[in-house]
Amino acid sequence: SQTIHQWPATLVQPVGSPLSLECTVEGTSNPNLYWYRQAAGRGLQLLFYSVGIGQISSEVPQNLSASRPQDRQFILSSKKLLLSDSGFYLCAWSTDVNQPQHFGDGTRLSIL
Amino acid sequence: AQKVTQAQTEISVVEKEDVTLDCVYETRDTTYYLFWYKQPPSGELVFLIRRNSFDEQNEISGRYSWNFQKSTSSFNFTITASQVVDSAVYFCALSPTETGGTSYGKLTFGQGTILTVHP
Numbered sequence: 508s509q510t511i512h513q514w515p516a517t518l519v520q521p522v523g524s525p526l527s528l529e530c531t532v533e534g535t536s537n538p539n540l541y542w543y544r545q546a547a548g549r550g551l552q553l554l555f556y557s558v559g560i561g562q563i564s565s566e567v568p569q570n571l572s573a574s575r576p577q578d579r580q581f582i583l584s585s586k587k588l589l590l591s592d593s594g595f596y597l598c599a600w601s602t603d604v605n606q607p608q609h610f611g612d613g614t615r616l617s618i619l
Numbered sequence: 620a621q622k623v624t625q626a627q628t629e630i631s632v633v634e635k636e637d638v639t640l641d642c643v644y645e646t647r648d649t650t651y652y653l654f655w656y657k658q659p660p661s662g663e664l665v666f667l668i669r670r671n672s673f674d675e676q677n678e679i680s681g682r683y684s685w686n687f688q689k690s691t692s693s694f695n696f697t698i699t700a701s702q703v704v705d706s707a708v709y710f711c712a713l714s715p716t717e718t719g720g721t722s723y724g725k726l727t728f729g730q731g732t733i734l735t736v737h738p
Contacts (some may be wrong), residue, residue, distance in 0.1 A: 512647030539724065550710060550728040551664075566725075605716055607654065610664035614706060 509534035513598050513611035521619050526571075526585040528614050530598030531578065540581040540599040542573055542606060546596040557581060559605075593618045621646045623713050625729035633737050640732050642711030643651040648672075653687065653694045654712040654726065664710070665698065672718070699718055701736045708733050 510533045520526060532538050543551040553566045555573035563573050565605055570589050574582045576603055593616050599608040622645040632638045644653065655667040668678065670687050678685045682699045698705055716724045 550730040551726075552728075553725055556725070597664065599664075601724060605652070606724075607666045607669050608724070608726060610656075612663045613654060613660070615662070 509600075509609070511598060511600055511611040513596075513607060516522075516554050517615045517617075519619060520588050520615045521575065522590055523587050523613060526583070526592070526616070528583040528596055528598075528616075530581040530583075531579055532581075532600045535579070535602060537578060537583055537599070537603060538602060539603075539608075540575065541599040542581065542583050543597045543599065545613075547594070551597065555583070573592060574600055588618050590618050592616065621648075621713050621715070623711050623724045623727055623729035625709075625711055625732050627732045628730070629733040629735070631735045631737065633701050634703060636736075637697060638701050638734065640698075640711075640734065642694045642729060644692050644699040644711070645715045646713060648669070648715040650716040651656065652714050654714070654717060655685065655694075655696050656712060658708040658710065658731070660707070667678075667696075688727050689729050698734075701734075703736050703738050706734060706736045714724065 513530050537611055541556045542554045544549045544554055555565055557563050557575045560575055560578055570583050595613050597613045598611040601608045621638045624643045627641055651672045653670045655669055656699045657665045659667050664700050669686055675687050675689055684697045708731045710727045
């Protein structure tokens with residue numbers, strides 16, 4: 508069966524520090540991969556999606572970037588974090604664009 | 620543009636009550652998918668159901684049922700005989716069906732409804 512792993516689960520970072528969140532999927536090949544952010548008390552906003560290695564599309568301009576160095580690995584990064592980057596970050600995968608997306612456990616990011 | 624509205628921000632019920640979560644959507648696509656996800660206090664999103672816009676039949680799964688009405692652009696979710704474990708945030712979401720080209724199945728989420736079931 509397929510599983511998705513995200514880490515770390517919780518992260519506290521100072522403003523201006525770099526960020527790297529990692530997501531890996533097991534049990535499938537060539538998945539579609541997604542990064543979402545959920546601000547407190549709000550719905551989910553799609554940040555990035557990838558349909559293959561090295562293929563990244565951004566939904567909203569922001570302080571973050573994403574990379575897909577391997578087929579089942581998706582990384583969310585920032586060179587300098589802002590206070591507004593705080594939130595709950597969720598990675599998701601699907602086998603096909605018409606199939607449901609399945610989410611990881613998420614990373615709670617707090618910026619001080 | 621696509622939009623999903625969950626007008627109920629919070630709902631509080633007592634165990635064993637039935638509860639309906641409302642979802643209204645807007646889209647210009649002729650075909651699309653509708654979804655419901657559950658987010659328990661632990662934070663992960665759990666997929667509950669996907670409905671194709673072609674299929675307006677209501678669906679029942681145990682204590683869960685879904686009422687899709689294309690005429691009113693609604694996809695409501697009912698929990699029968701609610702239980703404390705049903706306490707969570709529930710999200711309705713919409714995505715276009717993709718017929719080719721570069722596509723990614725973008726999900727547009729509603730703001731969510733916080734359901735609290737008291738014992």
